[in-house]
Amino acid sequence: MENKGLNKVDLIFEKIDAKSTLEKAFAMTSEQIIEQVLESGLKGRGGAGFPTGLKWKYTAAEKEPEKYIVCNADEGEPGTFKDREILDKAAYKVYGGMAIAGKAMGARKGYIYLRGEYSYLLPQLYIELYKFHKLIVEIGYDFNIEYRMGSGAYICGEESALFESIEGFRGEPRNKPPYPTTSGLFAKPTSINNVETLVTAMMIIEKGADMYVKLGTKDSRGSKVFSISGDTPIPGIFELELGMTVQEFVNAFGDGDTKAVQVGGASGFCVPRKKFAETIIGFEGVPTGGSMKLFNSSRSMYNVLHNYLEFFTEESCGQCTPCRVGCQQLLKGVEMVKKGDSKSAYLNELVKLADTMKIASKCGLGQSVGNAFKSIVENFREEVIY
Amino acid sequence: MYHTGNLVKDLAEKHGRKRESLMPILQDIVRKHNYLTDEAMVEVATELDISAAEVYGTASFYTFLDTVPRGKNVIRVCKTITCSMKGKIEIINAIEETLRIKVGETTPDRMFTLLETNCIGWCHKAPAILINDMPYTDLTPESVVDIIKDYMRR
Numbered sequence: 294m295e296n297k298g299l300n301k302v303d304l305i306f307e308k309i310d311a312k313s314t315l316e317k318a319f320a321m322t323s324e325q326i327i328e329q330v331l332e333s334g335l336k337g338r339g340g341a342g343f344p345t346g347l348k349w350k351y352t353a354a355e356k357e358p359e360k361y362i363v364c365n366a367d368e369g370e371p372g373t374f375k376d377r378e379i380l381d382k383a384a385y386k387v388y389g390g391m392a393i394a395g396k397a398m399g400a401r402k403g404y405i406y407l408r409g410e411y412s413y414l415l416p417q418l419y420i421e422l423y424k425f426h427k428l429i430v431e432i433g434y435d436f437n438i439e440y441r442m443g444s445g446a447y448i449c450g451e452e453s454a455l456f457e458s459i460e461g462f463r464g465e466p467r468n469k470p471p472y473p474t475t476s477g478l479f480a481k482p483t484s485i486n487n488v489e490t491l492v493t494a495m496m497i498i499e500k501g502a503d504m505y506v507k508l509g510t511k512d513s514r515g516s517k518v519f520s521i522s523g524d525t526p527i528p529g530i531f532e533l534e535l536g537m538t539v540q541e542f543v544n545a546f547g548d549g550d551t552k553a554v555q556v557g558g559a560s561g562f563c564v565p566r567k568k569f570a571e572t573i574i575g576f577e578g579v580p581t582g583g584s585m586k587l588f589n590s591s592r593s594m595y596n597v598l599h600n601y602l603e604f605f606t607e608e609s610c611g612q613c614t615p616c617r618v619g620c621q622q623l624l625k626g627v628e629m630v631k632k633g634d635s636k637s638a639y640l641n642e643l644v645k646l647a648d649t650m651k652i653a654s655k656c657g658l659g660q661s662v663g664n665a666f667k668s669i670v671e672n673f674r675e676e677v678i679y
Numbered sequence: 680m681y682h683t684g685n686l687v688k689d690l691a692e693k694h695g696r697k698r699e700s701l702m703p704i705l706q707d708i709v710r711k712h713n714y715l716t717d718e719a720m721v722e723v724a725t726e727l728d729i730s731a732a733e734v735y736g737t738a739s740f741y742t743f744l745d746t747v748p749r750g751k752n753v754i755r756v757c758k759t760i761t762c763s764m765k766g767k768i769e770i771i772n773a774i775e776e777t778l779r780i781k782v783g784e785t786t787p788d789r790m791f792t793l794l795e796t797n798c799i800g801w802c803h804k805a806p807a808i809l810i811n812d813m814p815y816t817d818l819t820p821e822s823v824v825d826i827i828k829d830y831m832r833r
Contacts, residue, residue: 371759374800409706409743410799412812442706445742447797461701463740479699522761522802529803559760586761586802600760604797610740 295510296573297536299545302508302516304496305489305532306382311389312428314499318393319434321498323353326397330494332502334514339365339450339487340557340582341657345494348484351474353398355482360400362391363459363478363485366407367443367450370558371604372584375518376488377411378530383492384418388425390491392436393498398484403438406455409445447608451656452477452485454610465612466656489518489583509535513575517583523555524548524589539578540569542585550589553673558584559601560661563594565672594673595631601665602627609658616659619650623666630678637678640670680748681712683719691726701727701737705744713753713792714745742796750785750792752830755809759798765805766818771795773820777827790831 318326331346352360364387368376380387391403407415422438429436441459443449449458453467456478477483486494493515497505508515513535522528525546543551554564556579564572564579572578574585588597602624611617626643629635647663654660670677690707694700701723708719715738724731738744745753756762756771771793775781778791785792801807804816808823815826 368800369798371798372761372802374802377800408800410809410814413814441702443741444702444706444744445796446740458702459699461698461737463737465740520802522805523764592764596763597760600758600763604759608797 295536295577296538297510297534299537299541300534302532302534304516305379305386305492305518307496309386309496309499311385311425312432314495315389315392315428315432315434318495318498319396319432321396323397323399326393326498327353329497329502330397333497333505334509335490335493335497335505336514336576337487338489338493338517338582340370340560340580342576342580345486345490348474348486349394349397351472352400352482352484355475357482358399359402359481360398361478361481361483362394362398362400362403363452363455363483364391364403364405364488364491365450365452365455365485366405366411366488367455368411368488369408369447369450369608370560370582370584371601372522372555372558372586373520373582374522375520375530375583377414379488379492379518380407380411380414380418384421385425386492386495387488388422388438390486390493390495391438392429392434393495394484394486394491395436396434398482400484401435401437403436404441404459404478405438406441406443406449406459408443408449410443412442415440446610447604448610448656448658451658454656455485456483463610465610466658468655487582510573510575510577512577513573517581519581519585520583521546521585521587523586524551524592525587535575537574538570539564539572539574542574543569543587546585547587548589550591551587552590552592553588553594555586555588555597555665556584557581557664558586559604559665560658562664563597563668563672568672594669594676595627598627598666598669598677599624602662605658605662613653613655613659615650615653616655616662619646619654619659620662622646623662627677637674640674640677644670680716683708683712683716683722686711687719687722687726691723696727698727698729701729701734705734705738709744713749713751714747720746748785748789750789752790752810753792753794754827755794755796755799756782757797757799757801757805757807757809758795759802761802762798762805762807766820767806769820770806770808770818770823773823774827777824791827
């Protein structure tokens with residue numbers, strides 16, 4: 294187990310000269326850009342962790358002349374707020390990353406899907422976008438970005454639901470395959486990347502893949518922007534090198550009484566105190582899109598679980614039965630056990646239901662409800678029952 | 680109820696008459712009138728040459744595209760875990776007392792609607808609310824009342 298400890302990094306918010314980075318990228322061939330990103334080991338920063346270089350490579354390999362790069366800024370996972378900060382402080386690097394991705398795979402058009410809750414940022418984002426478009430013309434390149442807004446639907450952060458929403462439909466996920474790299478937005482080859490992923494890719498082009506592979510571990514390269522909240526004296530946004538244990542994280546951010554950390558938001562995993570030391574934050578341990586919530590011993594983990602299940606019950610798109618009915622039944626089930634209307638052994642049935650949802654649900658929402666459910670029920674069974 | 684006048688036609692001119700113009704058009708109507716009336720949705724359907732059921736079906740999927748009357752200022756209180764841990768209930772109580780309405784209701788003068796919403800991305804500054812597009816964070820029962828009173832004076 295590789296353990297890097299807790300180290301602060303400053304890549305995402307570091308000021309750079311966008312013009313020189315973009316000129317450098319545009320002077321490279323598509324293959325060279327993809328090679329750099331592949332070599333860096335960068336995995337998607339939205340949470341799912343698909344290798345970014347591969348996504349770009351697959352999209353680049355498509356023969357279709359019209360392709361899109363889509364920036365997923367529908368940051369809806371409970372406990373995640375780093376993309377808002379990145380757009381607020383470094384939008385020019387998001388736009389730059391999109392142009393570089395566009396160059397890599399032959400896309401001239403980009404869309405940013407921004408969640409409706411962040412509408413208040415639009416005026417300043419448009420000013421930055423105007424400057425960016427001017428810069429692109431100055432460099433003599435052809436690339437254009439448009440904003441599309443969400444309207445309060447968590448599910449639209451799922452890539453195919455996001456495309457449906459941009460196309461003017463209900464945000465219901467599509468069947469896969471085909472994957473977006475073959476048939477995405479408007480049925481064209483599309484690379485859809487998280488806000489932070491695009492900025493990181495730009496920094497890899499700026500500083501080289503060699504710099505990036507020095508950070509993090511074999512399975513989790515680089516650094517990550519964390520959104521830290523809950524029972525902590527220093528809530529906020531911190532960029533840290535990947536490869537620390539939950540214990541090291543808690544030592545730095547806990548309030549001295551941390552009993553659990555929810556890593557990866559409502560769809561992530563709950564790590565109890567006894568597993569802090571052995572759990573690495575990263576793809577080899579608990580993966581995260583950045584959401585880190587700390588809970589101290591004054592918190593009822595039943596309330597936490599109940600809150601998450603209410604969230605999923607409301608945000609399930611309702612299209613597939615395992616997720617729609619599964620979320621409702623899990624919520625009803627834990628309420629019944631708590632009230633004593635059902636025996637505590639009923640929790641075992643609910644765990645089986647969560648397993649079924651993982652196999653049978655159409656998209657990541659239904660598939661990951663079981664993560665929080667099982668890790669809380671298994672580690673805090675007494676709190677859920679009594 | 681409100682009359683859309685030329686609004687829908689103007690928005691169709693601005694955003695286009697393709698299917699993908701639907702969301703921006705509906706979002707702009709809500710920005711101006713706070714919710715979508717049946718008449719407005721039928722007008723949009725006519726402009727885009729799609730069925731009204733398609734428009735309603737899409738609108739009703741999205742929490743922020745309300746299809747029931749809403750006040751001029753829509754207050755959405757975040758109810759997800761961190762805000763819930765850090766005093767959401769006290770915030771709601773303070774707003775309910777000030778406006779004399781419950782969650783889900785609109786004031787008789789149609790100035791305010793009070794709703795709960797899922798995570799709005801301000802967990803590090805909880806509790807947080809949105810009033811229309813604007814977030815307000817690190818709230819206390821006192822500060823939220825000041826903010827609401829400020830909106831009353833506008």
